[in-house]
Each structure stands twice: as structure tokens, then as C-alpha cells.
Amino acid sequence: MSNGHDTFSSSLEPVISLTNLHRIYHLAGEDIHAVNDVTLDVWPHQMTAIVGRSGSGKTTLLNLIAGLDTPTRGEVRILGRDLGQMDESERLHLRLTKLGFIFQSFGLMPLLSARENVGVPLRMRAVDPDEREAYVQEALEWVGLADRAHHRPYELSGGEQQRVAIARALAEGPELVLADEPTGQLDTRTGRRILDLLRRLVEERGVTLLVVTHDPQVLAEADIVHEMRDGMLVESRAKEGVVLPGV
Ligand code: ADP
Ligand code: MG
Numbered sequence: 001m002s003n004g005h006d007t008f009s010s011s012l013e014p015v016i017s018l019t020n021l022h023r024i025y026h027l028a029g030e031d032i033h034a035v036n037d038v039t040l041d042v043w044p045h046q047m048t049a050i051v052g053r054s055g056s057g058k059t060t061l062l063n064l065i066a067g068l069d070t071p072t073r074g075e076v077r078i079l080g081r082d083l084g085q086m087d088e089s090e091r092l093h094l095r096l097t098k099l100g101f102i103f104q105s106f107g108l109m110p111l112l113s114a115r116e117n118v119g120v121p122l123r124m125r126a127v128d129p130d131e132r133e134a135y136v137q138e139a140l141e142w143v144g145l146a147d148r149a150h151h152r153p154y155e156l157s158g159g160e161q162q163r164v165a166i167a168r169a170l171a172e173g174p175e176l177v178l179a180d181e182p183t184g185q186l187d188t189r190t191g192r193r194i195l196d197l198l199r200r201l202v203e204e205r206g207v208t209l210l211v212v213t214h215d216p217q218v219l220a221e222a223d224i225v226h227e228m229r230d231g232m233l234v235e236s237r238a239k240e241g242v243v244l245p246g247v
Contacts, residue, residue: 015046015076016042016065016077016176017042018038021074022037023035023064023071025056028216033230033231035061036227042210043244045206047073047198047202047211047222048209048222050212050225050227051212051228052214053226054214055218056230057228057230062210065078065178065198066095067086067091067094071084075183097125098175099178100169100170100174102182103181104180106162106164108168110154114140114148114149114152114156116154118139119133119171120168122172124202125172136163137149139168143163143166145160145167158186162183162186170205177201179209179212179213180211181210182213183217184213188217191217198211225237
């Protein structure tokens with residue numbers, strides 16, 4: 001390996017760094033260890049997947065990473081910053097400016113058109129209207145839905161709704177996109193198309209993508225797959241040819 005490559009690798013910082021992370025819910029006198037001592041680095045410009053059965057703690061983990069839930073103990077670092085040291089407005093700012101979200105159920109507003117849905121995060125950031133429309137147009141073109149801009153979600157297929165959701169995440173210009181079962185409500189072929197789009201998000205837009213799923217198609221496509229069972233990470237494997245810094 002060349003010196004240049006070594007220097008590059010050692011200077012690369014993880015986008016997400018979790019250290020001994022725990023989230024315990026107390027329910028009817030019982031402790032539920034939803035996330036149990038998870039230590040994990042997610043590296044930039046890769047597609048990382050976390051796979052696990054329903055109830056294994058995937059959504060809880062994503063919520064902790066997004067700063068939407070607070071760990072019982074342990075540390076979450078995003079883009080070099082300790083979430084636990086940030087106040088609520090700093091965490092909100094981080095979510096609005098650096099993170100994008102994609103959900104199984106698409107998370108679109110039913111009364112808004114595709115175009116308006118994509119523009120929502122930009123409105124929340126008070127981006128100037130002309131600039132906002134330019135971002136929205138570009139994002140809708142990128143997902144191939146410029147001709148559906150004025151349709152509402154109910155006038156779109158599941159795959160199209162998920163493309164709107166991807167455009168919404170993209171319009172924010174995020175460094176990190178978090179996806180919770182993004183193909184979970186789609187048939188295999190439509191899921192494949194969404195997956196190709198998610199792959200291009202990494203390849204063409206330089207985004208770091210973390211997707212939690214149990215869809216085998218996603219697992220085959222991801223650079224790194226971590227398996228989660230009962231709140232714990234039990235196994236990690238990299239796609240052939242993928243070199244992880246610091247591992
Ligand atoms: P997954 O996304 O992998 O299906 P979750 O993170 O949703 O798993 O849930 C992990 C575990 O934590 C499950 O046993 C679930 O019932 C429990 N859990 C999740 N959220 C809560 C909550 N708000 N209160 C109590 N238990 C919860
Ligand atoms: Mg879940």
C-alpha cells in the first residue's frame with residue numbers, strides 16, 4: 001500500500017462513532033435492553049447496513065444517532081461532535097443541516113405536493129425561496145420525478161413516494177443519511193430501484209448512508225454489514241474489496 005493511501009486512511013474520521021452505547025426502557029417493572037453496549041464506527045462515503053430481526057433495536061439505535069432519544073449510558077459522536085454535550089437547539093441545527101432521513105412509511109405530508117414535501121426541510125431552515133426552489137427542482141430531477149412535482153403522495157406509487165422522500169433528504173445537502181427500512185413497504189423490483197438510487201446517493205453525492213433493514217437485497221449492496229441481535233452487535237462483515245480505515 002502506498003504512503004499516500006496510508007496518510008489518507010489515518011486522517012479519515014468516522015462520521016458516526018458509538019461507544020458502549022446503552023438504551024434501557026423501563027416497562028411495567030421490566031428492563032428492556034433495546035440497545036446493549038454497542039460500539040461502532042461508520043466511515044464516510046460508504047453504505048453501511050445494520051441488519052436484525054424486528055425488535056432487535058435498530059430503530060432505537062437510529063433515534064439515538066439522530067439525537068431524538070437519549071442514551072441510558074455511552075457516547076454518540078456525529079461528525080466529530082459529542083451529541084451528549086450539545087443542547088437541544090444545537091442538536092436540532094445538526095439534524096436540519098447535516099442529516100437526512102428516509103423511513104419505511106416515507107414520512108410525506110399528505111396535503112402537500114411532491115415539490116412542497118421536498119421543500120419542507122428547507123423552509124424550516126428559512127432558505128431563501130428562489131434558492132429553495134432551485135434545490136427542490138434539482139433534487140426532483142435527480143430522482144427522476146420532475147414530471148410529478150405537483151402530485152400529492154396519494155397520487156403516487158409507493159416507489160415514487162420513496163423517491164420523493166429521497167429527494168427531500170437530498171435537497172438538504174446532507175453529509176449523513178439515516179434510513180429505517182427504506183424498502184420495507186416495497187415489492188422486490190421497486191425495492192431494487194430504490195436501492196440503486198440509495199447507492200447513487202453514496203457514489204454521486206458523496207453521502208454517508210446508514211441503513212437499518214432486514215431486506216437481503218440491501219445487505220448484498222452494502223459496503224459494510226453489521227448484524228444486531230437483542231440489542232447487541234454480534235457480527236460485522238465488509239463487502240469484498242472494501243477497506244475500512246482503522247480496522
Ligand atoms: P427494531 O427497530 O429492530 O424492530 P426497536 O428499536 O423498535 O427494534 O425495539 C427494540 C426493543 O425495544 C423492542 O423490544 C421494543 O419493544 C422495545 N422498545 C422500543 N421502543 C420502546 C419504548 N418507547 N418503550 C419501551 N420499549 C420500547
Ligand atoms: Mg424498527
